[in-house]
Amino acid sequence: MWTPRGWTSRRARSSSVPLHAGRHSLRRDNTLLTWTMGGWTGIALALRGPADDRMASRLPTSLHPLAGRPVAWHVLRAISGARPPPCRILYCTVDSPELPGLTDIPAEVVAVPPGGDWWAAIASHLGAGDDGPFLVVDAAAVALRDSLDALIGGAPGRALRSAQGEPLAVWIADRAILERCAAGGLEALADACETVPPADPDEAFLVRDRASLARAGAVIQQRLIRRLMEGGVTFLKPETVLVDVDVTIGPDTVIYPGVVLEGGTTIGSETVIGPGCRIIDSQVGNGVELKGWNYLSGVKIRNRAVLEPYVRRGFD
Template identity: 45%
Template sequence: MGPWTGVVLALAEPGSDGLRSRLSTYLHPLAGRPLAWHAVSCLAALRPAPARIVVVGGELAIELFGDIDCVVDVLPATEAALGGAVLPAEGRVLVVDAAAPTAGPALDRLLKRPDDVLLEGGDGAVLAAWIGPEGAERLVARGGDLSVLRALSGIAVVPDPAGFVVRDRASLARAGGAIRDRVVHRLMNEGVTFLLPQTVLVDVGVVIGRDSVIYPGCVLEGQTVVGDETVIGPCCRIVSSRVGSGVELRGFNYVSHTAIRNRAILESHARRGFDDE
């Protein structure tokens, strides 16, 4: 397989979908990162890795992708920028809708195909396209509308029943749940116990040590780091803090931008730290 380029399309204008928000769809936070960050992260995680990833549109700053382990460029939503992104000098292009943050596991199947292929979500939307020069030219001609690629002669369609495009608050919440499940599953594989995983919220940047136990209703945000063999009791909220090893938070604690020493005990409802960084 030769070199390939990842393209993330963030072309919808604020207020043009069912979110009814002045904020761009692609900037709405999910697990501590903007919606579009998750699409970029999915591309960066594929193997072989892309030569580069280009984000087109969405009022997105390059700084949002600073922790992505790949070359990422951000271009305005113009025809020239779109053409420069999806018409590379060599190789194929994997184009992903920035509002499809859960498509990651299915994208690997597209890379293995020698032909042009679409990834279709359970909602009927085109989530991604693995295309060559003809498909890229048609995509540019139609302003980045992935659905026009259905008309390509002989193009295959790969179904992703669990995939979807975020178009409203309900699908935003659904995406948040799916990403939360992935984060929690990764942490459980690393040796963390979640007593009721579906009730917690954990940002993608959170680190938790082995044999720690997280009770129901906890929210772990930002760059929080929790040590080994620590117990986070029910309904605690921890924001960008360091919690040592052997610590016990007995429940309903609020910890923000501070550090808790090893083997400390916080009684129920105790607060520590500051609300501002």
């Protein structure tokens, strides 16, 4: 959870993405493509400082909170969840290598000095056998998901761009291309590739200002709420509800409008969360009823409890 003082600790959730070996092959355009499953390397680039974007913030864009995690976490999660999965994920950043909120992603942090050579830093982490393919993604391309799967599902040498022409991700065949084009950054890598349309145009943008951050938040919220609804949760007006990534809710629970669920909050089954409630890092049991406008922070509510309107539990 984000506070004005920075990232607070949360209950870590282990990634469900298996990083294993195996064989993967597919046919596209009558060409058989074969590589070792997990044989590619994912690279997320977070090389922009606070002054490089239009956020008017002391924080770089990659560290801004989005659904309870840093922006970069969502990009790394999309890379780790791609199919076939990567064998390695490298997070290349000019920020501090100690990044709370990213620890549950199987990524290696590569620190780059301000103004330094990112490829030299990456190359020092690659082994002799790490020859590609490589998926290189801008760490501000927070909404990419299906489009990444489609990109790596085809032949290398392709790139995704936003509607404004900004490079989002490139799928590179081998290390030699990276070495040749890396000095020009992601733009040069994309110029060396064929631009292909995204699988979902709504994913194809970068977070560069507060408006695009809000747009990313809307995309992420839709995904989170859709996943919870598929698990049996009812949202009476889902567009008014905010849910963090680490929130879990049991089946047959009803969420009224205006509810905010933050941090590692867990809500049991057959519970009713009334309008205007805000719940932070709390455990709400089964069969509970919060009648509305309740504030809970760091507390546990027993099964079948009833909280009258405006009742508060925990500390601000």
